[in-house]
Amino acid sequence: MVAPVLEVIDLHKRHGALEVLKGVSFTAAPGEVVALIGSSGAGKSTLLRCINMLDVPDQGTVIVDGEAISMGGPPGHRHPDDPAQLRRIRSEIAMVFQSFNLWSHMTVLRNVMEAPLHVQKRPRAEVEAQARALLDKVGLADKADSWPAQLSGGQQQRAAIARALCINPKVMLFDEPTSALDPELEGEVLRVIKLLADEGRTMILVTHDMRLAADVADRVIFLHQGAIEESGPVAEVFANPRSARLRQFLAAGGRPTGTDLASAADEGVAQA
Amino acid sequence: MGFLEAIVSDIGSLAVPALFNVYFAVASIPVGFVLAVLLALARHSRRPVLSRFAAVYIYAFRGSPLFIQLFMVYSLMLSLNLSLWRPWGVDGFVLHPLFLGPLVLTLNTTAYTAEIIFGALRTVPQGELDAARAYGMSPWRQFRSVIWPNTIRVAWPAYTNEVVFLFQATALVYFALPVVDQQRDLMSKATDLFYRDFNVFAHYAVAAGYFLVISWLIFVGCGAVNRRLNAHVAPQRRVALRYAPKYLR
Amino acid sequence: MPDWLTNIVGSDVAAWLDYVTNGRHLQWYASFGYTIGAALLGGAVALVLGLTAAALRRSRFLPVRLASAGYANIVRGVPDVLFFLFFPLAFEQALEWIVATGACSVEERAASSALWPPCRDANIFFSTTQYFLLASVTLGIVYGAFASSVIHGATAAVPRAQLEAARAFGMSERQVLWRVQIRQMWIYALPGLSNVWMLLVKSTSLLSLLQINDIVMWADRLGAPNFQSRAGPIHPDWRWRYYLVLLVFYIALTWLSERFFRWLRRRAGRGMIAAEA
Numbered sequence: 001m002v003a004p005v006l007e008v009i010d011l012h013k014r015h016g017a018l019e020v021l022k023g024v025s026f027t028a029a030p031g032e033v034v035a036l037i038g039s040s041g042a043g044k045s046t047l048l049r050c051i052n053m054l055d056v057p058d059q060g061t062v063i064v065d066g067e068a069i070s071m072g073g074p075p076g077h078r079h080p081d082d083p084a085q086l087r088r089i090r091s092e093i094a095m096v097f098q099s100f101n102l103w104s105h106m107t108v109l110r111n112v113m114e115a116p117l118h119v120q121k122r123p124r125a126e127v128e129a130q131a132r133a134l135l136d137k138v139g140l141a142d143k144a145d146s147w148p149a150q151l152s153g154g155q156q157q158r159a160a161i162a163r164a165l166c167i168n169p170k171v172m173l174f175d176e177p178t179s180a181l182d183p184e185l186e187g188e189v190l191r192v193i194k195l196l197a198d199e200g201r202t203m204i205l206v207t208h209d210m211r212l213a214a215d216v217a218d219r220v221i222f223l224h225q226g227a228i229e230e231s232g233p234v235a236e237v238f239a240n241p242r243s244a245r246l247r248q249f250l251a252a253g254g255r256p257t258g259t260d261l262a263s264a265a266d267e268g269v270a271q272a
Numbered sequence: 273m274g275f276l277e278a279i280v281s282d283i284g285s286l287a288v289p290a291l292f293n294v295y296f297a298v299a300s301i302p303v304g305f306v307l308a309v310l311l312a313l314a315r316h317s318r319r320p321v322l323s324r325f326a327a328v329y330i331y332a333f334r335g336s337p338l339f340i341q342l343f344m345v346y347s348l349m350l351s352l353n354l355s356l357w358r359p360w361g362v363d364g365f366v367l368h369p370l371f372l373g374p375l376v377l378t379l380n381t382t383a384y385t386a387e388i389i390f391g392a393l394r395t396v397p398q399g400e401l402d403a404a405r406a407y408g409m410s411p412w413r414q415f416r417s418v419i420w421p422n423t424i425r426v427a428w429p430a431y432t433n434e435v436v437f438l439f440q441a442t443a444l445v446y447f448a449l450p451v452v453d454q455q456r457d458l459m460s461k462a463t464d465l466f467y468r469d470f471n472v473f474a475h476y477a478v479a480a481g482y483f484l485v486i487s488w489l490i491f492v493g494c495g496a497v498n499r500r501l502n503a504h505v506a507p508q509r510r511v512a513l514r515y516a517p518k519y520l521r
Numbered sequence: 522m523p524d525w526l527t528n529i530v531g532s533d534v535a536a537w538l539d540y541v542t543n544g545r546h547l548q549w550y551a552s553f554g555y556t557i558g559a560a561l562l563g564g565a566v567a568l569v570l571g572l573t574a575a576a577l578r579r580s581r582f583l584p585v586r587l588a589s590a591g592y593a594n595i596v597r598g599v600p601d602v603l604f605f606l607f608f609p610l611a612f613e614q615a616l617e618w619i620v621a622t623g624a625c626s627v628e629e630r631a632a633s634s635a636l637w638p639p640c641r642d643a644n645i646f647f648s649t650t651q652y653f654l655l656a657s658v659t660l661g662i663v664y665g666a667f668a669s670s671v672i673h674g675a676t677a678a679v680p681r682a683q684l685e686a687a688r689a690f691g692m693s694e695r696q697v698l699w700r701v702q703i704r705q706m707w708i709y710a711l712p713g714l715s716n717v718w719m720l721l722v723k724s725t726s727l728l729s730l731l732q733i734n735d736i737v738m739w740a741d742r743l744g745a746p747n748f749q750s751r752a753g754p755i756h757p758d759w760r761w762r763y764y765l766v767l768l769v770f771y772i773a774l775t776w777l778s779e780r781f782f783r784w785l786r787r788r789a790g791r792g793m794i795a796a797e798a
Contacts, residue, residue, distance in 0.1 A: 119408045344768060476611075
């Protein structure tokens with residue numbers, strides 16, 4: 001077995017009284033695409049944001065390519081204690097956000113070049129060549145000098161993916177990359193994500209879109225109320241879900257209402 | 273002497289005094305801007321001591337009249353004259369209006385500008401900040417790449433007003449500080465001329481004209497900067513700059 | 522200072538109390554009334570002028586609109602201190618000119634060596650009260666220009682749909698204006714009016730330039746080095762201490778005004794703005 005490129009061990013996170021993550025562990029092997037699915041409020045996005053410490057887990061460890069993010073502070077209130085190391089590790093993990101979060105005052109090209117230039121401190125000529133190549137790859141070669149506000153949502157998200165690729169990431173984190181998009185714009189982004197999966201990039205993908213998960217993921221993790229309810233190879237999980245909650249979730253098209261979930265919980269059919 | 277001749281002759285005799293107002297503004301605005309950025313960051317800081325200090329400073333200087341601040345600083349400096357300035361041999365410099373004026377104006381505009389920048393700091397989109405952090409930017413890099421460009425764009429229209437206001441506030445300097453060697457600004461010179469021939473309409477109108485024209489020039493210059501700052505913003509979301517001096521202060 | 526009080530607080534404190542309650546200090550304290558009075562009176566004038574100018578700015582006649590806009594923009598475009606000096610002097614000269622048309626004969630005018638007034642009979646001296654009123658009105662004129670801009674903007678900020686709804690129910694244009702637009706205008710205008718009030722309060726520090734023995738003038742007199750022929754020096758230059766008191770006074774006034782406007786805004790905005798913590 002190859003060493004995992006990302007290892008998440010026993011993450012806990014609370015927001016006040018609400019326990020958002022209740023001890024989540026998983027790993028991703030090089031080239032593996034892991035889809036995180038679950039209903040709203042299951043903790044998917046928080047889990048993703050804990051991986052690069054945008055949200056700081058109260059407890060637990062994140063290991064990227066064999067190196068654990070150094071944490072300090074008392075148990076239960078831990079925080080990253082080595083800013084330089086955290087910055088270095090973050091510059092190896094690329095994140096694609098639900099609302100794109102392109103820097104609005106920079107052209108598309110500068111958005112893509114900003115982190116490689118100023119965080120990774122790579123030579124400008126090399127970065128610019130790569131950035132242009134990546135924009136070409138996501139189909140935005142002609143938009144390099146546009147401002148983000150001049151692009152459609154789908155174009156913005158593709159630009160954000162080019163920005164993510166340009167840091168040559170070891171892991172890519174996708175936080176609901178298509179849910180802020182109009183249905184007719186989803187397709188262009190989905191194609192790019194699929195392309196990346198086929199290239200063998202390691203990706204963690206939070207999504208509502210079961211089609212996307214089935215299409216690109218190798219493995220699926222179903223989160224429910226801050227814990228992993230079920231996980232396994234994508235074909236197996238979707239074809240043959242073991243837990244009642246996942247069955248219900250899938251039956252509802254992946255977007256169950258709150259009452260559906262509550263009734264599932266009431267039935268007490270949760271599996272260990 | 274007819275009224276028109278009086279106007280023409282005043283335009284000549286008030287030209288040099290206008291330079292004193294310009295000097296007061298030019299000597300205080302850049303320093304005040306730098307200090308204001310630091311103060312706004314202190315106010316925005318998560319450290320209670322820094323934030324509290326900045327809040328008190330801003331409140332005190334925005335909550336009291338510039339006129340009193342001028343008197344206060346001048347009399348404080350005077351009372352230190354015998355113990356400090358005279359022995360050090362710097363009294364001629366420290367007590368000179370051309371030093372004290374910009375000093376007080378700087379203290380004053382720092383507070384107002386810091387309030388403007390602090391307000392703008394809070395409008396930086398959280399998502400863009402998240403992205404900066406997620407890509408491993410250091411705090412300084414986040415400031416340079418994301419926070420500052422957003423802040424200055426949002427702050428600029430209000431800051432333009434502040435610059436115009438500060439320029440107009442230079443009119444107060446010589447009401448509180450002594451006139452040295454016939455060095456007079458617009459207001460002081462206009463008042464001086466008034467007591468010679470009691471022609472209130474000519475002298476003050478010309479002084480007002482100078483203020484209006486220079487304020488307008490400031491506004492045009494700042495407007496050009498504003499267009500650059502908003503180049504990337506979709507037309508409907510652009511921050512418009514309208515000539516409305518003092519309104520926001 | 523009564524003896525019983527001296528016994529309680531000790532002679533040092535008693536001497537201090539004696540000092541800060543002497544006649545000149547009492548006059549100083551009384552002069553705070555001028556400042557606050559001028560602010561209130563000036564504020565009232567500013568509000569009336571502001572409303573009037575804003576209303577005239579919507580007039581059907583172009584010259585009226587232009588005059589109103591000109592008033593707002595010119596007064597705001599020059600430093601307040603300039604207008605403070607200009608207006609009372611101009612007002613006085615205008616009065617003197619009117620008086621001179623009746624009071625001065627041609628011979629008197631020719632004989633008068635002074636440039637102004639035209640003759641001695643036309644010379645006007647204002648009383649303290651008249652100067653106070655003149656100063657307050659000047660404040661009102663300056664900040665009325667500001668207020669008119671604020672009110673003009675706020676009137677335009679009322680959502681058009683609200684006005685259309687009123688028209689749909691058959692209200693006349695006058696009813697729409699008074700029953701809906703102006704009622705809602707206050708909520709949009711209050712933050713701006715609060716700003717204008719703060720400016721006005723601070724500019725009351727300029728009253729001494731308008732021939733009024735205000736708090737600034739008294740602070741200057743009381744703080745100046747003080748000698749008495751029998752007792753010798755009483756205190757050296759204490760002016761900055763007196764100015765410090767004034768600074769604190771103005772900051773307190775600002776703080777009080779802020780609280781007042783916050784309360785007003787909550788009241789005026791009932792149902793329209795979410796309650797602030």
